[in-house]
Amino acid sequence: AQSVTQPDIHITVSEGASLELRCNYSYGATPYLFWYVQSPGQGLQLLLKYFSGDTLVQGIKGFEAEFKRSQSSFNLRKPSVHWSDAAEYFCAVGPTTGTASKLTFGTGTRLQVTL
């Protein structure tokens, strides 16, 4: 069965500092990988996704993520955090077979940004 681990429940960074959120997955092969952000009162929003090809993917809002097969990781990064980035971030995997694009999410990392 596929699973996702986000080891950091809560992270605090200063505005302007760099950010890295960790994500490790368990899957029989290379899954499809996603990062979503959830702001209070808002629906989940897709930041970026990885299917194949270049292991460094660019997303919206200045985020990027790097797929590392050897480490089964898909960490999210941003070079300079803005106060508006404070939110909950979820890593998710999806199976590469079957008809349903159902996602398996991690437990999330809550990002707090200090001014």
Add this chain to the structure above:
Amino acid sequence: GAGVSQTPSNKVTEKGKYVELRCDPISGHTALYWYRQSLGQGPEFLIYFQGTGAADDSGLPNDRFFAVRPEGSVSTLKIQRTERGDSAVYLCASSSSGRYNEQFFGPGTRLTVL
């Protein structure tokens, strides 16, 4: 344009009661998903519709949970004999046809079972 909408935004019910949660997907989206998000957890897949049919209901926890999408648009998640453990935020997402097209999520319905 309008995004995915879910009604009600909050629902409080008593143990043993029946509830219905509604999802209005983005117009034209053929795929519709239901997820459940418990406190401190990530969303958990419940069921997936392609058009009117439930293509994958493997995430429904038991037979108290049922979902329909009779006309291939609006979907209703139905929970019978609610239990306190059903308390969670129920999320709906829709996407256009094609595998792994972006899923657009609604704001969710917060269900509280007393």
